[in-house]
Amino acid sequence: MTDFVMPSLGADMEAGTVLEWYVKPGDTVKRGDIVALVDTSKAEIEVEIFQDGVIGGLLVPEGARVPVGTPLATVLPVGAEAPAPAPVEALAPPSPPIVTPTRVTARAPAPVLATGGGNGAGHRLRVSPLARRTAAQLGVDLSAVTGSGPNGAITRRDVERVAPTGAPPVQAPTAPPSAVGPIDRQAAMREAIGALMARSKREIPHYYLQQEVDMSLAIDWLHEANLQRPVNDRLLPSVLLLSAVARAVVEMPELNGFWIDGAFRPGPGVHLGVAVSLRGGGLIAPALHDADRKDLDEIMVGVRDLVQRARAGRLRSSEMSDPTLTVTNLGDRGVDLVHGVIYPPQVALVGFGAIRERPWAADGMLGVRPTVIATLAADHRASDGHTGGRFLALIERQLQKPETL
Amino acid sequence: MTTEQELRTLVISVLTEVAPDIDAAAVDPDADFLEELDIDSMDFLNIIVAINGRTGIEIPERDYPKLSTLNDAVSYLAEAQKQAAGA
Numbered sequence: 116m117t118d119f120v121m122p123s124l125g126a127d128m129e130a131g132t133v134l135e136w137y138v139k140p141g142d143t144v145k146r147g148d149i150v151a152l153v154d155t156s157k158a159e160i161e162v163e164i165f166q167d168g169v170i171g172g173l174l175v176p177e178g179a180r181v182p183v184g185t186p187l188a189t190v191l192p193v194g195a196e197a198p199a200p201a202p203v204e205a206l207a208p209p210s211p212p213i214v215t216p217t218r219v220t221a222r223a224p225a226p227v228l229a230t231g232g233g234n235g236a237g238h239r240l241r242v243s244p245l246a247r248r249t250a251a252q253l254g255v256d257l258s259a260v261t262g263s264g265p266n267g268a269i270t271r272r273d274v275e276r277v278a279p280t281g282a283p284p285v286q287a288p289t290a291p292p293s294a295v296g297p298i299d300r301q302a303a304m305r306e307a308i309g310a311l312m313a314r315s316k317r318e319i320p321h322y323y324l325q326q327e328v329d330m331s332l333a334i335d336w337l338h339e340a341n342l343q344r345p346v347n348d349r350l351l352p353s354v355l356l357l358s359a360v361a362r363a364v365v366e367m368p369e370l371n372g373f374w375i376d377g378a379f380r381p382g383p384g385v386h387l388g389v390a391v392s393l394r395g396g397g398l399i400a401p402a403l404h405d406a407d408r409k410d411l412d413e414i415m416v417g418v419r420d421l422v423q424r425a426r427a428g429r430l431r432s433s434e435m436s437d438p439t440l441t442v443t444n445l446g447d448r449g450v451d452l453v454h455g456v457i458y459p460p461q462v463a464l465v466g467f468g469a470i471r472e473r474p475w476a477a478d479g480m481l482g483v484r485p486t487v488i489a490t491l492a493a494d495h496r497a498s499d500g501h502t503g504g505r506f507l508a509l510i511e512r513q514l515q516k517p518e519t520l
Numbered sequence: 521m522t523t524e525q526e527l528r529t530l531v532i533s534v535l536t537e538v539a540p541d542i543d544a545a546a547v548d549p550d551a552d553f554l555e556e557l558d559i560d561s562m563d564f565l566n567i568i569v570a571i572n573g574r575t576g577i578e579i580p581e582r583d584y585p586k587l588s589t590l591n592d593a594v595s596y597l598a599e600a601q602k603q604a605a606g607a
Binding site for chain 1: 540578
């Protein structure tokens with residue numbers, strides 16, 4: 116039997132709130148299955164499990180906030196006898212060896228979460244906070260919903276199942292779907308970003324490089340490619356930039372990875388952190404997994420999906436913890452260049468400003484070409500300026516042969 | 521044929537789906553989407569995709585600058601519709 120613990124979803128996370136369990140004792144799970152929805156201070160994250168097995172007991176109730184590393188559930192080996200399902204009235208998990216009495220009573224909703232369930236009210240509906248909000252949004256009568264969660268609790272999915280067809284909102288609801296209010300969320304995110312960036316600037320000896328890149332070939336190629344494409348398949352220039360970075364860093368692995376305990380550890384793949392600004396403030400940089408092995412269409416689809424889910428608060432745990440090198444693109448906001456701050460424990464950050472027409476000297480002639488200024492902020496403990504300079508040159512070279520991106 | 525008022529309602533609805541924090545009633549019809557309403561290039565593409573999905577109007581990339589405000593977008597779509605009907 117092993118414990119499934121509250122994961123660290125980024126270096127800035129100290130604790131998380133279990134908003135909703137998607138599994139119950141006795142459920143068989145596979146590595147990569149989404150088992151819970153966890154609220155970090157920055158976002159709601161769908162947490163994946165990293166082993167095959169059978170859920171033994173849920174140790175932390177929905178609504179409880181616990182530190183990173185706290186056991187959330189026990190996981191039994193595949194084939195182990197599943198524990199008997201708990202009776203609906205039972206408030207304690209079925210096999211609670213690690214559960215303290217306070218945890219058991221903590222099954223009552225946390226104060227900030229206005230739910231109907233509570234101790235001594237066994238006949239009342241057990242509804243997860245998220246399900247309650249979803250029901251309110253979709254106009255679903257909770258008494259008509261059959262719960263499939265732990266102890267028959269109604270989950271968001273149960274609500275969505277019975278919602279009138281066409282009712283689910285296509286986009287994120289107006290208010291961030293969080294356990295805390297929008298103002299609290301923003302303040303918490305500000306604090307989390309501040310703590311992480313302060314740590315970065317305190318611990319990481321940054322060095323900075325910049326290189327202007329001629330984008331005329333890339334932009335011509337992109338316009339030509341988009342002419343042939345239906346609107347839904349069109350590519351954005353930022354996709355070319357991401358692809359160029361992913362392909363360049365394959366040849367410069369000392370910039371792709373982490374600085375942990377005084378040593379560099381290469382990343383297990385090229386998982387680009389894509390900095391996504393959130394409307395209303397804040398920032399999140401989830402991983403675009405294996406970006407070096409994706410073609411432009413796959414990168415476009417991947418980024419679009421990440422941006423949408425980042426803003427709707429539906430990222431997955433692996434996306435939060437896996438980035439090996441972050442890319443930030445502030446070109447849409449018109450800035451010329453970005454001097455980035457590295458996300459610990461990563462060792463580099465690539466920045467792009469706006470692609471715009473600038474004077475460009477080549478072959479003894481002065482002309483006007485679309486250019487972009489690529490910047491690198493890198494950790495001097497892990498690499499030197501020489502390496503960083505070669506890396507920017509590799510990005511530049513990639514962007515001169517857009518057809519191979 | 522969709523009336524200009526209907527096109528306006530459609531663009532506002534697409535805009536507020538992409539950017540839920542924008543108050544539909546308070547959108548300045550001459551505000552630049554990118555510069556004043558904080559729409560980025562990914563949001564803008566999603567707006568174009570949604571307009572295309574609901575009206576069937578094809579908007580080539582080179583025309584994107586002609587849809588940079590609510591008023592401009594409505595005029596562009598009304599004109600595109602007229603041309604399609606006349607063709």
